[in-house]
Amino acid sequence: MKEIELIKNGKRIDGREAEQMREIEMQVDVVSRANGSAQVKFGNTIVVASVYGPKELYPKYLREPETGILRCRYAMAPFSTEDRKTPGPDRRSIELSKVIRIAIEPAIFLEDFPKAVVDIFVEVLQADGSTRVTGINAASLALASAGIPLKDLICACSVGKIDNTLVVDLNGKEDNFSEADMSFAMLPSKDEITLLQMDGLLTKEEVMKLIEIAKRSCKEIYELQKRVLREKYKGE
């Protein structure tokens, strides 16, 4: 099934080392109408996230008396992929919306705003692999920028196995032809893992090695997220 070589002379198809992430760009407050927003680029993958709330939840029967609730919607723009993506939710995006929500929920003090809701919208503008984790990083910045009380920022990356090598931050081609790929998110200062999704074939030892690689990369992403947020508040 696999026709293409993903690693040549020790380098990946885009010239990276195994444990090197693509160039990362982060920007906050890109949507002025939202309470908080951010755009994050991992190489060619571009994702925008915006946060609305906490706000009153309607219809009222959905309200939780003891806690606020978090809703999340992940969507891909029709032009974000090689073949046009039909707009509207499909099975993949419904699952990813849930997975992203679950990755973020442990970070928010939801009990601080009972009966209310926080909405996160994640839009993939350009897809070149690792869109869900890029979306989680954008959502983390958008939440922080909206001033929502957080236990920690949420940092996410993908790891995987290509051509028998363990690598970080898979691009679209690597993702398509990988032997295994894993989406990972954590709260770095607490060393708590909030997302772990894997498909492929790996030994237990390889899974644990990938988690170590992912944790190291998340620490780097953590520094980048903090830097962007510091920049935002420096001027104020």
Place this chain on the structure above:
Amino acid sequence: MDYASELIEKGKRIDGRKFDEFRAISLKEGIIKNAEGSARVKFGETEVVAGVKLELGTPFPDSPDQGILVVNAEFTPLASPDFEPGPPSEDAIELARIVDRGIRESKCIELEKLCLIPNEKVWCVFVDIHIINHQGNLLDASALASIAALRNAKIPKIENDKIIRGEFEKELPVVFKPINITVAKVGNNFILDPLLEEEEIAKAKLSISVRDDDKICAIQKQGSGIFKTEEIEKALELAIEKSKELRKLIK
């Protein structure tokens, strides 16, 4: 603290099981005559039926010489007061996609043997999961029913481009038996095969699909709790061990 959590703190469970013990499992294969493969699985009161149907179809352009696998799950309203009629819920979609990945990534179905004419005609293998009674751990029961149904599925005969139902060419080529084990975290304890009451208090779950050679073919963290690295290692070990026991149940 609620009753179930209190018990687990003391090392006990509502129904007296050990933490790593499954409920009594019953597995019946080939129970649906009109399906090419089928299985009915019970974990205690939890009950799931999986049926396999084969249809002819056109392959995907990126895999022109391979058959197609489609997994779908219906949370039928008869199975629980929490299930409502209508299009598949988020949970039903997630369950189907987790079962799908466990089967697909284990490469247990030799999809290349399901190609009749490259680019034109292949077998599509539909695995449909119906929940009959929801008393917890639907995922492991659904995955077990699905692989058991696939293992007894047969490929129908074709004459003049038409499927002759009820007459078979050969067995569906299924060479591995991937097993899904869900590890539920309650407090700081890990339990297997959680009851509905235990699922409600489990902060987080890790579903792990294991192949015959102990390779991990899919993982999915569920629930809004967290895992520490060493907890993940422990869950993987638990799943690998337990999968051997469940695998013996399948022919």
